[in-house]
Amino acid sequence: MRIPALRRPLFVPVFLAAAAMLLAASACAQDLPPNVTDAFRRAGIPLTSVGAWVQRIQAGPAVTAAEPEATLIALNDGLPFNPASTMKLVTSAAALEMLGPAYTWKTRAYAGGPLVGGELQGDLIIKGSGDPRLVQENLWLFLRQLRDRGIRDIRGNLVLDNSLFEPVAYDPAQFDGDPLRAYNAGPDALLLNYKAFSFRFVPDPPNGIVKVMIDPPVAGYPLAAPRLGTEECGDWKGKMGAAFGDKGAAFSGSYAASCGERTWYVHPWQMSHAQYFGVVFRQLWRDLGGTLTGDVRNGVVSPNASQVGQWESTMLPEAVRDMNKFSNNVMARQILLTIATETSHQAANSAQGAQAIGAWLAGKGIDTRGLTIENGSGLSRNERIAPRTMGRILAAMFQSPLMPEFISSLPLAGVDGTMRRRLNGRSVNGNAHIKTGSLNEVRTIAGYVLAASGRRYVVVCMVNDARASLAQEAQDALLQWVYEAG
Numbered sequence: 001m002r003i004p005a006l007r008r009p010l011f012v013p014v015f016l017a018a019a020a021m022l023l024a025a026s027a028c029a030q031d032l033p034p035n036v037t038d039a040f041r042r043a044g045i046p047l048t049s050v051g052a053w054v055q056r057i058q059a060g061p062a063v064t065a066a067e068p069e070a071t072l073i074a075l076n077d078g079l080p081f082n083p084a085s086t087m088k089l090v091t092s093a094a095a096l097e098m099l100g101p102a103y104t105w106k107t108r109a110y111a112g113g114p115l116v117g118g119e120l121q122g123d124l125i126i127k128g129s130g131d132p133r134l135v136q137e138n139l140w141l142f143l144r145q146l147r148d149r150g151i152r153d154i155r156g157n158l159v160l161d162n163s164l165f166e167p168v169a170y171d172p173a174q175f176d177g178d179p180l181r182a183y184n185a186g187p188d189a190l191l192l193n194y195k196a197f198s199f200r201f202v203p204d205p206p207n208g209i210v211k212v213m214i215d216p217p218v219a220g221y222p223l224a225a226p227r228l229g230t231e232e233c234g235d236w237k238g239k240m241g242a243a244f245g246d247k248g249a250a251f252s253g254s255y256a257a258s259c260g261e262r263t264w265y266v267h268p269w270q271m272s273h274a275q276y277f278g279v280v281f282r283q284l285w286r287d288l289g290g291t292l293t294g295d296v297r298n299g300v301v302s303p304n305a306s307q308v309g310q311w312e313s314t315m316l317p318e319a320v321r322d323m324n325k326f327s328n329n330v331m332a333r334q335i336l337l338t339i340a341t342e343t344s345h346q347a348a349n350s351a352q353g354a355q356a357i358g359a360w361l362a363g364k365g366i367d368t369r370g371l372t373i374e375n376g377s378g379l380s381r382n383e384r385i386a387p388r389t390m391g392r393i394l395a396a397m398f399q400s401p402l403m404p405e406f407i408s409s410l411p412l413a414g415v416d417g418t419m420r421r422r423l424n425g426r427s428v429n430g431n432a433h434i435k436t437g438s439l440n441e442v443r444t445i446a447g448y449v450l451a452a453s454g455r456r457y458v459v460v461c462m463v464n465d466a467r468a469s470l471a472q473e474a475q476d477a478l479l480q481w482v483y484e485a486g
Contacts, residue, residue: 039474080370084437128190157294229254336376451486
């Protein structure tokens with residue numbers, strides 16, 4: 001996913017101040033393989049913009065201070081780089097070990113009044129726990145439970161309790177100025193469906209119209225379809241004149257028949273989390289034969305409310321797998337905040353999650369100098385980590401009892417996730433579990449390679465440079481070299 005240009009340079013004075021240290025450190029570390037160096041040179045990327053760490057994983061107990069003979073490559077490895085989405089590896093490793101592989105999120109429903117003949121004479125209160133995978137299918141099953149308990153008509157309000165996360169001001173346009181992007185949705189303790197809509201456009205030339213379908217289905221959110229056009233498809237999104245508001249969506253422009261069927265994923269940023277939850281809830285509740293008399297609003301569970309239902313998510317490793325395979329930034333934010341709430345035992349924020357991860361790393365003897373965690377997803381201008389620190393986290397996780405859950409969450413080169421189209425036809429295909437990261441001026445990879453020799457290696461390569469978008473050839477060459485020479 002390409003992100004618009006950075007608002008400020010990635011290169012900060014720390015790179016210049018550490019130049020002397022780099023020269024000394026590089027003297028005792030193996031250089032990059034010649035073909036990798038050549039690929040960076042062809043891309044116009046200086047090696048001062050590259051951080052790399054390749055370490056053979058030792059058998060036996062975890063080694064926190066890498067043994068010299070086990071380190072194949074150490075280039076600029078102590079400097080902090082923007083890791084982009086490889087930061088998710090830090091978040092997921094910490095979550096697995098700190099929360100445990102059997103951890104689940106529990107969303108609970110409470111009745112704020114008596115149930116008489118199918119009528120709930122009071123509010124229905126739903127309290128969130130930060131579940132990053134509360135999607136419409138799961139909400140439907142949860143509401144099905146409530147119907148089975150005899151609740152049909154809600155005579156009060158739908159009250160949403162999202163108090164588990166500390167309320168903070170969130171600007172969805174702050175990162176890249178495009179709040180409609182689905183990855184710019186903010187966290188919420190009662191996040192539903194990643195707070196995203198998908199709009200599917202289907203041209204119908206015989207009837208001269210464009211059909212627009214929205215998912216998840218909603219009630220009380222009208223759609224105004226675009227006109228059917230005959231022009232070339234081109235910038236089909238820009239031509240539709242889209243306006244996404246809190247009370248509906250309208251497309252005042254045209255949609256070309258030549259576009260065929262297309263889907264547009266949108267973050268309806270002008271809707272609050274409560275408004276979004278409300279329009280989805282009303283449709284699902286209506287489909288289940290229920291009614292809601294009152295409004296949808298934020299609140300908290302009242303002292304006299306009684307629990308009438310609970311939805312328990314799938315276990316943490318499944319959430320981590322979805323987050324890493326498909327680089328889901330919204331899920332990463334939710335998981336970091338879950339770490340914060342579980343360690344502080346109160347409504348918490350991202351800074352407390354970062355502190356908890358720092359303490360977890362310190363307990364493992366891993367140097368955290370230069371580590372900056374802002375939201376745990378890598379969708380940040382400020383997050384930083386040294387390649388060596390990332391490498392040691394990966395090495396420690398290989399020795400962890402949770403190694404299988406962790407490694408299986410990483411994309412497999414040439415097979416799935418964000419690596420499914422890379423390294424096809426190369427012998428390393430299927431032998432590398434690699435998380436990728438991509439922002440403008442940032443390209444990173446981090447993970448594991450099972451070499452042809454049968455030995456396994458941690459591989460980290462981070463590029464922070466104006467020409468970073470051209471780094472893939474060099475990074476792929478590094479993975480292939482480790483497979484062949486390791």
